[in-house]
Amino acid sequence: xxxxxxxxxxxxxxxxxxxxxxxxxxxxxxxxxxxxxxxxxxxxxxxxxxxxxxxxxxxxxxxxxxxxxxxxxxxxxxxxxxxxxxxxxxxxxxxxxxxxxxxxxxxxxxxxxxxxxxxxxxxxxxxxxxxxxxxxxxxxxxxxxxxxxxxxxxxxxxxxxxxxxxxxxxxxxxxxxxxxxxxxxxxxxxxxxxxxxxxxxxxxxxxxxxxxxxxxxxxxxxxxxxxxxxxxxxxxxxxxxxxxxxxxxxxxxxxxxxxxxxxxxxxxxxxxxxxxxxxxxxxxxxxxxxx
Numbered sequence: 699x700x701x702x703x704x705x706x707x708x709x710x711x712x713x714x715x716x717x718x719x720x721x722x723x724x725x726x727x728x729x730x731x732x733x734x735x736x737x738x739x740x741x742x743x744x745x746x747x748x749x750x751x752x753x754x755x756x757x758x759x760x761x762x763x764x765x766x767x768x769x770x771x772x773x774x775x776x777x778x779x780x781x782x783x784x785x786x787x788x789x790x791x792x793x794x795x796x797x798x799x800x801x802x803x804x805x806x807x808x809x810x811x812x813x814x815x816x817x818x819x820x821x822x823x824x825x826x827x828x829x830x831x832x833x834x835x836x837x838x839x840x841x842x843x844x845x846x847x848x849x850x851x852x853x854x855x856x857x858x859x860x861x862x863x864x865x866x867x868x869x870x871x872x873x874x875x876x877x878x879x880x881x882x883x884x885x886x887x888x889x890x891x892x893x894x895x896x897x898x899x900x901x902x903x904x905x906x907x908x909x910x911x912x913x914x915x916x917x918x919x920x921x922x923x924x925x926x927x928x929x930x931x932x933x934x935x936x937x938x939x940x941x942x943x944x945x946x947x948x949x950x951x952x953x954x955x956x957x958x959x960x961x962x963x964x965x966x967x968x969x970x971x972x973x974x975x976x977x978x979x980x981x982x983x984x985x986x987x988x989x
Contacts, residue, residue, distance in 0.1 A: 792971025
């Protein structure tokens with residue numbers, strides 16, 4: 699049985715994200731993520747103005763006057779949320795941890811999907827794939843996904859984006875929309891990311907916290923690497939340390955953007971303590987223009 703605090707947290711996320719879906723993202727999602735193509739619907743008699751190329755010659759020959767095939771958009775999609783639950787996600791300095799932001803983003807995207815009658819699945823990963831929830835529809839299913847992201851206790855603390863994407867290739871054979879929700883603190887995954895981007899409609903939501911780019915000057919500070927457990931004693935007043943810290947953060951950001959550009963991968967930077975609606979809406983609008 700779930701703790702009352704967690705149930706309340708899930709309910710809060712549902713209320714907030716569904717409001718954003720209803721008020722802001724409903725039309726944006728539908729216009730950007732189309733179905734897999736056109737699906738045959740029916741045969742009907744030809745009327746003036748119909749495209750002659752849609753004539754069904756077999757039915758026409760059978761009845762002695764023209765009939766046309768009618769198609770509709772095959773709207774239903776599969777959406778896969780690939781969510782990072784490694785140790786580095788359990789960090790945050792702006793009122794929420796990155797893991798909590800991941801849960802809200804997942805809820806927002808999942809509610810947008812089921813509103814459009816799409817199926818949603820979930821892959822939780824750290825250094826290995828921790829859990830897979832097959833795609834389904836419905837509110838209860840989305841609430842389960844939120845619960846899994848918030849409540850799940852990973853067995854590992856490290857990160858392997860490659861393992862997560864390789865697993866997705868095994869369980870999701872058909873093309874789908876996939877959201878990689880992670881701080882992307884990992885190395886050596888560009889090739890796997892490139893393959894996944896060609897196979898799926900893949901979008902990276904890069905999660906970050908302001909303290910990962912700028913350290914406050916508060917004297918000596920003992921910190922622990924959330925993924926390795928290694929501890930460090932830092933002199934945050936030291937100007938040389940501050941300079942190296944910022945340079946390393948900038949280099950990491952630039953490296954990520956350059957990789958995305960090489961692959962041609964859509965990405966949305968999202969930061970704790972700031973609205974995630976604005977960058978998502980901008981992304982949807984830009985995508986709609988490009989289409």
